[in-house]
Amino acid sequence: MSSEAELVARLNALPNKPFSRRVVRVFAFVFLFEFADITTFSVTAPALQMDIGLSLGQVAHITSATFAGMFVGACAAGALSRRCGRLRTIRWFLVCFSLGSVGSALSYDEASMLSSRLVTGAGLAALTVSAITYIAETVPMRRRVQVQATITGLGLLGVPLVAVFALGVVPLAPWGWRLVFVLGALGLVGLVGLCRVPESPVWLLSRGHEARARNVVSLLEAETTSLTGQPPPDLAEPGPVASGKVSVASLFQRGYALRTTVLWSVWFLQTIAVYGFSAFVPVLLVARGVTLVGSLGYTLAIAFGAAPGAFLARPLAAWCGHTRAVWMSCLLAGASGIVFGLAINPVTTAVSGFLITLFSMSFVSLFYSYTPGSYPTELRSLGTGLAYGIGRLANIIGPFLIIGIFYSVGYFAVYAFVSGCWVACAALIWRYASDHLRRPSGLAAEAPAHQRAD
Numbered sequence: 001m002s003s004e005a006e007l008v009a010r011l012n013a014l015p016n017k018p019f020s021r022r023v024v025r026v027f028a029f030v031f032l033f034e035f036a037d038i039t040t041f042s043v044t045a046p047a048l049q050m051d052i053g054l055s056l057g058q059v060a061h062i063t064s065a066t067f068a069g070m071f072v073g074a075c076a077a078g079a080l081s082r083r084c085g086r087l088r089t090i091r092w093f094l095v096c097f098s099l100g101s102v103g104s105a106l107s108y109d110e111a112s113m114l115s116s117r118l119v120t121g122a123g124l125a126a127l128t129v130s131a132i133t134y135i136a137e138t139v140p141m142r143r144r145v146q147v148q149a150t151i152t153g154l155g156l157l158g159v160p161l162v163a164v165f166a167l168g169v170v171p172l173a174p175w176g177w178r179l180v181f182v183l184g185a186l187g188l189v190g191l192v193g194l195c196r197v198p199e200s201p202v203w204l205l206s207r208g209h210e211a212r213a214r215n216v217v218s219l220l221e222a223e224t225t226s227l228t229g230q231p232p233p234d235l236a237e238p239g240p241v242a243s244g245k246v247s248v249a250s251l252f253q254r255g256y257a258l259r260t261t262v263l264w265s266v267w268f269l270q271t272i273a274v275y276g277f278s279a280f281v282p283v284l285l286v287a288r289g290v291t292l293v294g295s296l297g298y299t300l301a302i303a304f305g306a307a308p309g310a311f312l313a314r315p316l317a318a319w320c321g322h323t324r325a326v327w328m329s330c331l332l333a334g335a336s337g338i339v340f341g342l343a344i345n346p347v348t349t350a351v352s353g354f355l356i357t358l359f360s361m362s363f364v365s366l367f368y369s370y371t372p373g374s375y376p377t378e379l380r381s382l383g384t385g386l387a388y389g390i391g392r393l394a395n396i397i398g399p400f401l402i403i404g405i406f407y408s409v410g411y412f413a414v415y416a417f418v419s420g421c422w423v424a425c426a427a428l429i430w431r432y433a434s435d436h437l438r439r440p441s442g443l444a445a446e447a448p449a450h451q452r453a454d
Helices: 003-013 017-051 057-085 086-105 109-137 139-155 158-172 177-194 202-204 210-228 248-252 259-277 281-287 291-301 306-319 322-342 348-371 376-409 411-435
Strands: none
Touching: 003 202, 003 210, 017 086, 017 109, 017 139, 017 158, 017 177, 017 210, 017 259, 017 281, 017 291, 057 086, 057 109, 057 202, 057 259, 057 376, 086 109, 086 177, 109 139, 109 177, 109 202, 109 348, 139 306, 139 348, 158 177, 158 291, 158 306, 177 202, 202 210, 202 376, 248 259, 248 376, 259 322, 259 348, 259 376, 259 411, 291 348, 306 322, 306 348, 322 348, 322 411, 376 411
């Protein structure tokens, strides 16, 4: 048994709930501010249009800049977290995100807001990629979906939090929108919690720090022994471990080409679907004749579906399997999008919007653990970073597609397009599972039956 296989097996054998809870507390706080940013710009966009004179086209430019930053951040995180460490990368980009939020609060025109959102986007994406990679490498296998769903669910409470905060402060004064961005900068407090979790032992070993890696695992085993009075459990059977030189070409070598192609395609489509809905709901409702306060009210009702959606991921995966739960959540989000586009009364609009958010965030939670679990250690951060980055790169053009569809075809066509993206995601994942994931590798191979492809 190789050293890495042994460490992975020791981590997977631990019933280490205290460590898992610590990871949940630390990363849920960080994700709270990260996910809040999903709503921050969308709820402030109508006020920005009024206060500093932004047009709908300029809103699209700024939204695209955010995703350009996300692409850069995700790609950078894939390389940096492999070279410098998962936790160190997380800390660096938490600072980057927070500084970008401060810059957004101080913006006075399109250029200053665009540059600030570019920095914010880079921090957001790099933080996400490094965090989900860290969780995949440190949390025992049987608790991975549960922990990721809990972190995502608690983090998504930031979505209604920002919506409530914006509803309270944006109408108070023309500059009220600035306070919403100041809220995002408070994520810096998360640096304190990040000092309480160890570096990934799997990463340490991959960089030749075997003694430090074994020390981390031994400390976790000692923590379990002190709490339970039982010695560390016997080693579980390890999954395969990859090693050697890594490049982008490695993601398309035999056994990974189809996997990488499908993951990139799904991240591309789901990002357009998620942000095409959440980022443009307020401005499109206003353009349709809803008042500014009314659009914020709808946004608040819709935002309340975010956290329950993430928590739904765990029972959904336990009921029908991880892969099936992923594509089912896509189909349900797509169906809800059609209803939202056709809705002509407040109740149907609010309920269907709530359901879109519910099922799309369930998908996000599932896919956050699904993507890094598709690659072995050496490819994990690079594969996850590029897949995440491809999605964000796609959404540089997404805002222009949404605005173009709205002006040329109409309101309903926007949500028909979003729903089509969700259906395409479901089809790709279903086909991928049918053709390829019956022979998984990496962390996917380690997963218990309810997390494997069906």
